[in-house]
Amino acid sequence: MADWKALETELALWRESGQQATLWWRDDDAERPSDALEQLIEISDRFHVPLALATIPAGAEASLAERVKQASAVSVLQHGFSHLSHVPPSERKCELGNHRPLAEITDELGKGQAKLAELFGDAFLPVLVPPWNRLGEQVIDALPGLGFTGLSTLGPRSCKQKRLIEVNVHADLINWKAGRCFAGEERSLAQIITHLQQRRLGEVDSSEPTGVMTHHLVHDEGVWAFLPQLFDLTLKAGAHWCTAKEIFS
Numbered sequence: 001m002a003d004w005k006a007l008e009t010e011l012a013l014w015r016e017s018g019q020q021a022t023l024w025w026r027d028d029d030a031e032r033p034s035d036a037l038e039q040l041i042e043i044s045d046r047f048h049v050p051l052a053l054a055t056i057p058a059g060a061e062a063s064l065a066e067r068v069k070q071a072s073a074v075s076v077l078q079h080g081f082s083h084l085s086h087v088p089p090s091e092r093k094c095e096l097g098n099h100r101p102l103a104e105i106t107d108e109l110g111k112g113q114a115k116l117a118e119l120f121g122d123a124f125l126p127v128l129v130p131p132w133n134r135l136g137e138q139v140i141d142a143l144p145g146l147g148f149t150g151l152s153t154l155g156p157r158s159c160k161q162k163r164l165i166e167v168n169v170h171a172d173l174i175n176w177k178a179g180r181c182f183a184g185e186e187r188s189l190a191q192i193i194t195h196l197q198q199r200r201l202g203e204v205d206s207s208e209p210t211g212v213m214t215h216h217l218v219h220d221e222g223v224w225a226f227l228p229q230l231f232d233l234t235l236k237a238g239a240h241w242c243t244a245k246e247i248f249s
Helices: 004-016 035-047 062-070 102-123 137-142 185-200 221-236
Strands: 022-030 051-055 074-078 124-128 210-214
Touching (some): 004 185, 035 051, 035 221, 074 102, 102 124, 102 137, 185 210, 185 221, 210 221
Parallel strands (some): 022 051, 022 210, 051 074
8 A cells, every 4th residue: 555654754854854755747749739748738837847848850730838837847858859769679668868969859859949948939948859768879869969958867966977967767657568557656756755754864875856857748647636635745754856847047
């Protein structure tokens, strides 16, 4: 059984240590308005929790830009280019790996960045979110030259990035192997608590906000019910949900 009390306890330990727990929210695979996106933005607005929308440039529509402009706290990050895998079926899916010429990849990323900047204006941040949270080292090395200032993948960040601001996500609310359904309260809370605890104890970079990753297009009722509970509890416990501009500047 999920233990929301354990999350309350962890946040209390942060307060007792004189620190404020920080978190951030990234949702992937946006291209156009939908009922699911509407529900996502409604939750963001209701709890005043900033939302970073990782948007696929190739499919991004002007109607999405219009909806984002109406929202109170939505930023846009770049989710690869087309979200297509370019690896053999036997390998883990990857768009930005080593199976294509680097020039082809950077050309796409540059075009994608220009399109999102034109569509979203100030709401767009030059932060790359690689599809499936994977990319090759040569692509990472090329990002600053393309004008990217940030990178977001999955797991506690390393100290390797010197020219990019890396802020990752640490809790995936979807269980992809079980049919793209809610991962469950127990697993989701455990991932959030683990990263918060590791930060507090200095086992990982304590300054990296704990990231929660969602995918609005595949949310079931479990995810929709979990998010308001999470936001309500963490806000009442004094945690701070960061904007993308805060953490990538």
